[in-house]
Amino acid sequence: MTKAIYAGSFDPITNGHVDIINRAKGIFDFVYVAVSHNLNKTAFFTIDERISLINGIFKDDPKVECNGLEGLLVDYAQKKGVSILIRGLRAVSDFDVEFQMSLTNRELAPKIDTVFLMTDSKYSYLSSSLVKELVHLKADIEDFVPSHVKDALKEKLK
Amino acid sequence: MTKAIYAGSFDPITNGHVDIINRAKGIFDFVYVAVSHNLNKTAFFTIDERISLINGIFKDDPKVECNGLEGLLVDYAQKKGVSILIRGLRAVSDFDVEFQMSLTNRELAPKIDTVFLMTDSKYSYLSSSLVKELVHLKADIEDFVPSHVKDALKEKLK
Amino acid sequence: MTKAIYAGSFDPITNGHVDIINRAKGIFDFVYVAVSHNLNKTAFFTIDERISLINGIFKDDPKVECNGLEGLLVDYAQKKGVSILIRGLRAVSDFDVEFQMSLTNRELAPKIDTVFLMTDSKYSYLSSSLVKELVHLKADIEDFVPSHVKDALKEKLK
Amino acid sequence: MTKAIYAGSFDPITNGHVDIINRAKGIFDFVYVAVSHNLNKTAFFTIDERISLINGIFKDDPKVECNGLEGLLVDYAQKKGVSILIRGLRAVSDFDVEFQMSLTNRELAPKIDTVFLMTDSKYSYLSSSLVKELVHLKADIEDFVPSHVKDALKEKLK
Amino acid sequence: MTKAIYAGSFDPITNGHVDIINRAKGIFDFVYVAVSHNLNKTAFFTIDERISLINGIFKDDPKVECNGLEGLLVDYAQKKGVSILIRGLRAVSDFDVEFQMSLTNRELAPKIDTVFLMTDSKYSYLSSSLVKELVHLKADIEDFVPSHVKDALKEKLK
Amino acid sequence: MTKAIYAGSFDPITNGHVDIINRAKGIFDFVYVAVSHNLNKTAFFTIDERISLINGIFKDDPKVECNGLEGLLVDYAQKKGVSILIRGLRAVSDFDVEFQMSLTNRELAPKIDTVFLMTDSKYSYLSSSLVKELVHLKADIEDFVPSHVKDALKEKLK
Numbered sequence: 001m002t003k004a005i006y007a008g009s010f011d012p013i014t015n016g017h018v019d020i021i022n023r024a025k026g027i028f029d030f031v032y033v034a035v036s037h038n039l040n041k042t043a044f045f046t047i048d049e050r051i052s053l054i055n056g057i058f059k060d061d062p063k064v065e066c067n068g069l070e071g072l073l074v075d076y077a078q079k080k081g082v083s084i085l086i087r088g089l090r091a092v093s094d095f096d097v098e099f100q101m102s103l104t105n106r107e108l109a110p111k112i113d114t115v116f117l118m119t120d121s122k123y124s125y126l127s128s129s130l131v132k133e134l135v136h137l138k139a140d141i142e143d144f145v146p147s148h149v150k151d152a153l154k155e156k157l158k
Numbered sequence: 159m160t161k162a163i164y165a166g167s168f169d170p171i172t173n174g175h176v177d178i179i180n181r182a183k184g185i186f187d188f189v190y191v192a193v194s195h196n197l198n199k200t201a202f203f204t205i206d207e208r209i210s211l212i213n214g215i216f217k218d219d220p221k222v223e224c225n226g227l228e229g230l231l232v233d234y235a236q237k238k239g240v241s242i243l244i245r246g247l248r249a250v251s252d253f254d255v256e257f258q259m260s261l262t263n264r265e266l267a268p269k270i271d272t273v274f275l276m277t278d279s280k281y282s283y284l285s286s287s288l289v290k291e292l293v294h295l296k297a298d299i300e301d302f303v304p305s306h307v308k309d310a311l312k313e314k315l316k
Numbered sequence: 317m318t319k320a321i322y323a324g325s326f327d328p329i330t331n332g333h334v335d336i337i338n339r340a341k342g343i344f345d346f347v348y349v350a351v352s353h354n355l356n357k358t359a360f361f362t363i364d365e366r367i368s369l370i371n372g373i374f375k376d377d378p379k380v381e382c383n384g385l386e387g388l389l390v391d392y393a394q395k396k397g398v399s400i401l402i403r404g405l406r407a408v409s410d411f412d413v414e415f416q417m418s419l420t421n422r423e424l425a426p427k428i429d430t431v432f433l434m435t436d437s438k439y440s441y442l443s444s445s446l447v448k449e450l451v452h453l454k455a456d457i458e459d460f461v462p463s464h465v466k467d468a469l470k471e472k473l474k
Numbered sequence: 475m476t477k478a479i480y481a482g483s484f485d486p487i488t489n490g491h492v493d494i495i496n497r498a499k500g501i502f503d504f505v506y507v508a509v510s511h512n513l514n515k516t517a518f519f520t521i522d523e524r525i526s527l528i529n530g531i532f533k534d535d536p537k538v539e540c541n542g543l544e545g546l547l548v549d550y551a552q553k554k555g556v557s558i559l560i561r562g563l564r565a566v567s568d569f570d571v572e573f574q575m576s577l578t579n580r581e582l583a584p585k586i587d588t589v590f591l592m593t594d595s596k597y598s599y600l601s602s603s604l605v606k607e608l609v610h611l612k613a614d615i616e617d618f619v620p621s622h623v624k625d626a627l628k629e630k631l632k
Numbered sequence: 633m634t635k636a637i638y639a640g641s642f643d644p645i646t647n648g649h650v651d652i653i654n655r656a657k658g659i660f661d662f663v664y665v666a667v668s669h670n671l672n673k674t675a676f677f678t679i680d681e682r683i684s685l686i687n688g689i690f691k692d693d694p695k696v697e698c699n700g701l702e703g704l705l706v707d708y709a710q711k712k713g714v715s716i717l718i719r720g721l722r723a724v725s726d727f728d729v730e731f732q733m734s735l736t737n738r739e740l741a742p743k744i745d746t747v748f749l750m751t752d753s754k755y756s757y758l759s760s761s762l763v764k765e766l767v768h769l770k771a772d773i774e775d776f777v778p779s780h781v782k783d784a785l786k787e788k789l790k
Numbered sequence: 791m792t793k794a795i796y797a798g799s800f801d802p803i804t805n806g807h808v809d810i811i812n813r814a815k816g817i818f819d820f821v822y823v824a825v826s827h828n829l830n831k832t833a834f835f836t837i838d839e840r841i842s843l844i845n846g847i848f849k850d851d852p853k854v855e856c857n858g859l860e861g862l863l864v865d866y867a868q869k870k871g872v873s874i875l876i877r878g879l880r881a882v883s884d885f886d887v888e889f890q891m892s893l894t895n896r897e898l899a900p901k902i903d904t905v906f907l908m909t910d911s912k913y914s915y916l917s918s919s920l921v922k923e924l925v926h927l928k929a930d931i932e933d934f935v936p937s938h939v940k941d942a943l944k945e946k947l948k
Binding site: 099100104 | 756757759762766769770771772775
């Protein structure tokens with residue numbers, strides 16, 4: 001059984017993330033979604049809230065399990081016995097950041113490899129940061145996140 | 159009469175921005191300059207000060223009007239009855255950010271389109287952030303901003 | 317009346333080109349479509365055939381006129397009394413080529429400026445070369461070009 | 475059993491290609507290596523010679539099978555019952571070409587997805603074209619291709 | 633005697649920086665290493681600590697001298713009588729930032745020129761920020777920084 | 791005495807190349823200009839004609855010597871006892887090609903290093919190919935090449 005890990009801060013999960021998870025499910029037998037702290041940015045949702053928003057979509061999916069991530073991703077992978085990391089690529093991705101992350105992980109754990117999947121081009125400009133910025137500006141974010149995430153964002157902003 | 163909106167944080171306006179406004183005036187009949195809050199960065203000048211610095215150049219120009227921007231740019235455009243947004247492209251622009259912004263605006267308001275103009279190559283490396291960094295380092299910024307902006311920067315730093 | 321020129325080799329016109337022409341019509345009062353020789357590549361259709369394929373879409377459009385282009389684009393623009401050139405940008409465009417072309421034209425004719433429009437993201441990967449390659453490989457190109465262009469490609473390949 | 479296809483012109487196979495095939499073997503249960511014609515470039519080796527050079531490495535590997543590719547890659551994939559395409563990414567890859575190819579394949583066959591693997595950074599600059607250019611210039615290509623490929627290149631050049 | 637300046641925030645010095653300094657020593661007769669404040673990021677080590685970590689490697693090297701940098705780099709260069717600035721390029725560098733910096737320096741001091749050296753590809757993903765992030769996550773950073781820098785990082789984190 | 795080699799096809803030399811040679815003269819004690827065959831493109835001028843056009847500028851310059859280049863650049867460098875290669879970077883350069891070339895040369899001859907110099911931004915879009923294309927289209931190329939090169943291009947086209 002080939003398992004893979006899709007890690008990120010998911011603050012919050014967007015339709016682009018959902019698209020990648022669904023593609024990953026078509027390729028691998030099991031997908032761990034690992035929710036990490038984001039050292040550089042102030043969090044909007046707590047790790048637990050983010051996991052809960054992801055579970056709102058995949059809780060009953062036998063091929064997906066969502067957990068919080070503490071420490072190094074490659075350590076988490078080794079603990080879970082997983083050797084494949086998934087990253088989503090968007091046409092407007094920051095490749096440099098992606099390459100840095102992957103080459104670093106490869107240096108830290110040579111047996112763990114990263115595979116890149118490409119999001120649907122309709123999500124090519126979508127990111128959690130964009131969604132948060134749009135919510136602040138009172139934009140309609142219906143096309144960008146699942147509806148329970150939209151509700152949680154509005155609730156949080158009150 | 160074809161009107162267009164050139165939005166940005168203009169904190170402060172640089173010679174590169176002035177160049178884009180002048181090019182826009184050659185293409186469109188009227189140009190709204192919309193000064194937005196910048197969610198990610200600490201402002202140096204207030205919105206009112208920034209408008210005042212822009213008006214120091216274009217106040218008597220019948221083809222240019224400068225206002226503050228609250229809320230979504232596409233909402234502002236719709237209120238003004240304008241369907242064209244202007245963005246300046248520099249050889250060293252961050253295209254990803256430009257594309258994300260334009261595709262998001264197109265998703266939010268499909269009838270509003272973005273046109274990109276290219277700055278003079280002598281301004282290809284110029285940005286408001288650079289100007290502020292140089293002022294902090296006591297560099298001569300004469301070639302980068304209009305002289306009244308230079309004075310305002312020095313006054314502010316005292 | 318603001319006129320603009322959209323030049324290219326259009327060998328053949330794709331849905332991406334059609335999208336740009338339609339966007340240009342929403343911004344400018346009149347659009348010249350100028351079909352140029354392509355010095356670097358072997359032509360598939362003659363200039364006359366390419367004009368004819370474009371006219372198959374825009375012949376009765378009072379805002380569009382299609383011509384062949386001999387010599388320099390900026391000379392053609394000056395002869396037509398047009399000071400705006402249009403270029404389509406795709407998320408996967410070759411920006412370097414675009415910048416080189418625009419800066420060269422600006423050097424040759426400083427009063428003529430280039431505006432960039434962004435194609436619909438569903439055409440972000442589409443090009444005439446791709447279409448020709450797919451036709452060679454017997455792929456279905458229905459989503460990529462207007463149907464009379466598809467027929468012309470098949471006819472040509474016989 | 476998860477199968478994947480790694481297609482390319484492999485004219486000739488380099489150590490970078492070998493690295494990607496080995497990584498793919500660690501992720502998937504079976505890898506088809508599909509050798510395609512290259513429409514844009516003059517071939518150095520025939521398809522049969524290229525298959526033979528690949529078989530020189532993977533002939534006895536139960537997880538790898540090498541074939542020639544005629545027609546569309548997605549048709550080949552469907553015939554083989556494979557829904558995963560592999561592409562190698564190098565830090566200095568031409569992402570635009572990669573995205574164009576993947577988005578086109580996704581348009582032609584939505585159920586077939588592309589995964590990108592990253593080559594070892596020591597091969598980040600390596601390509602078949604480079605190898606051929608170096609051979610022409612009498613450079614030592616020992617670090618770039620398997621030794622039997624090196625011999626075949628020298629033989630061919632005589 | 634040709635002297636050059638390699639400026640940066642070096643917070644802390646990494647093996648990639650050491651590689652660039654060693655390459656610079658092979659090209660120029662003398663290399664000033666100038667440690668600057670970083671306006672945008674919170675410092676981890678003080679300027680004095682960073683100089684001390686650099687001196688831990690190059691203190692006895694007659695071709696290298698390390699100093700703190702206050703004010704503009706081009707002013708420092710002129711004071712030292714140096715007309716060459718060195719920048720390290722990584723395959724995954726942010727070229728835009730590099731170009732902006734170099735063109736700005738050229739505007740401020742036309743007689744001072746920037747030369748770019750390329751790091752060893754094994755350091756292509758390495759940066760001070762990455763090192764600090766990894767230390768926070770308790771990763772082994774042995775391959776990324778000299779051992780006395782590793783010790784200082786651990787000491788600092790206590 | 792620090793010597794460096796600036797190699798290229800120079801078909802023909804442009805003002806951008808001249809700018810790089812002049813910058814290199816400010817940094818190094820002696821500059822070899824090496825004129826190479828271009829495997830991928832049809833030559834416009836012969837190697838001898840190109841050397842002659844370069845000598846038309848630098849013949850009497852004691853710091854510059856121009857020669858034809860046969861075989862590998864790193865072999866030429868070793869024969870001349872030179873360990874520094876110069877490349878010109880333009881804001882719109884193809885970095886991938888530059889990196890590939892430099893990393894390959896470093897692999898072939900680890901003791902030879904490449905330094906990148908940045909052209910004046912007014913030449914950022916200039917290349918020999920552009921010049922040849924413009925000459926074909928009867929454009930005025932006065933700002934792009936020295937006048938004796940312009941004459942030679944016109945003579946050649948007759």
